[in-house]
Amino acid sequence: MSDAQMFQIRTVEAPRLPAPSSTTGVIGWMRQNLFSSIGNTVLTILGALIAWALIEPLIEFALVKAVWTGDDRTACLGADGEHIGACWAYVGDYMQQFIYGRYTTSELWRVNTVYGLFALLLVPLLAPSVPYKGINALLLLVAFPIVAYYLLTGLVIGDTVILPIVETAQWGGLLVTLVIAVTGITASLPLGILFALGRRSNMPIIKLISVIFIEFWRGVPLITVLFMSSVMLPLFLPDGVTFDKLLRVLVGVTLFSSAYMAEVVRGGLQAIPKGQYEGAMALGLRFWPMMYLIILPQALKLVIPGIVNTFIGLFKDTTLVLIVGMFDLLGMIQSSFADPSWATPTQAHTGYLFAAFVFFVFCFGMSRYSIFVEKQLHTGHKR
Amino acid sequence: MSDTAVELNLDRSRMMVSETEVAVELINMNKWYGDFHVLRDINLKVMKGERIVICGPSGSGKSTMIRCINRLEEHQAGQIIVDGNELTGDLKKIDEIRREVGMCFQHFNLFPHLTILENCTLAPIWVRKMPKRQAEEIAMHYLERVKIPEQANKYPGQLSGGQQQRVAIARSLCMNPKIMLFDEPTSALDPEMIKEVLDVMVSLAEEGMTMLCVTHEMGFARKVANRVIFMDAGQIVEQNEPEAFFLNPQHERTQLFLSQILHH
Ligand SMILES: Nc1ncnc2c1ncn2[C@@H]1O[C@H](COP(=O)(O)OP(=O)(O)O)[C@@H](O)[C@H]1O
């Protein structure tokens, strides 16, 4: 490079040009990300082939060769030597059990009402543009559980039966999964926050209690917790005193996941600079307003991925209640395999695929929503 | 920081120092961090309307001292009396004092998840129990005073350092404090932003605010302060009126310090 070029000074302002087309648009994107070199092109093609090799059989099993209608196993057997895909007719036949368990058929409207109410209250709460968040949250967190409790279990005042009792032993399928997951999720977050604050407290007793609680519940497997709560606990209780099994499971699952939640939240609290506390205190805010208005909103936002991770873990862990003889969705599906009238080579495949699909829809939904919330809450232009 | 860098104009007509009313008084105050005796026998009396500049080498305890005044740090011996209230473990007293004492920090400590306006209305609404409307009016008034009303709906992360510090000052003023504490408010700023913050502080001084500023802006000290305090190793080793302090420092440590910051 000559000296003249190195020390060139502009006399005319340089024009502002649009970015070269090779870096924008779909073609530009593909060129940059998929085909930027021979090596990358080979990898892209290889990746596409592998993806197809995995997805194609699934599509064939679940859609192309699937059986959609039929009254019993004969529909899903196929002619001699013919390969048959998923037997959706069997899932359709069992749908009521998968969704409600052995809940009294004539009372199913009560479960449906609960599902409906829940959706009706949850959706507007989750959508940022809908107003009245305070009332909405109050309805969902206080009124709804009470209503749902009486709708699901029944209501008898004196001798008059308003809603016939349905024993929790009859509940099952998605109903049990959702009751445990939703209760666990809504109760474990506030509990976890309290224990996280407790663990960071300057007060030794509170700190000690929090540490013991967290370490105890994190240290034992959930299966042990469930087993202890349903098999061992009654041994320690005086004769005649019984708790509902579902209630015991609910308490166990909630305490278990709140210990995990506490550690996730503590991670967030640790990331908040001391200056935020000082700024709040210097303005005269007391401990709880400071936590509620300044510290927790920032700390929780930071750990949304961890919180949702715990929620998803909890949702899937509900399947472990099978160990204490409760039939959640997966348990219900597995128990249906014993039915000879639908026994076919693909029955179990179909059942598990259905279970995987339902669990995936819920967990993926939570995951996507959390990403949406993270974007909504993004206020910083951190450098 | 050279003393000629900043040109500040000052209107002294409303700057009045009370002869009788004491704003802050520290009496034989001592503080330790563990075994480390960080503040040693501090005695300081600040009258209402006084502007005190506190300087001294890094680690000499300047921040710790002014943070004791609103109980961000706890002192272990001696007395601190703010606006007639003695600071003890009494939480009510601490609340009361924090309501009357505003503070600005080196790193602003704005709340990044709230807009500028929400930063300013938060304490009036939650601490003073003011209706939201009124709090917003007051906030806009002070944002106009620090000359950034147009940023009200932005988030702190979208503002420059100088703008953020001005918001922090406005946020404190919204609580209508009797005393303002500043802990190196311009140290984290790029040079071209220092003046905009100092201008706001000067205008506060002109209105007769009682101010305690930890700063190394000697131009500001000279113009605005009526007393400069020099701290070294946890003690107040010298205090004087600005002219005398700069022209004729008595203590050897002060002379060394001034020579370092003024002629480098
Ligand atoms: N939280 C703390 N724990 C222990 N020592 C501290 C703490 N804060 C400050 N110090 C020490 O106290 C001394 C005074 O600090 P500081 O008041 O911040 O000084 P300055 O503001 O004058 O630079 C320094 O030696 C510092 O290391």
Ligand SMILES: [Mg+2]
């Ligand atoms: Mg300091």
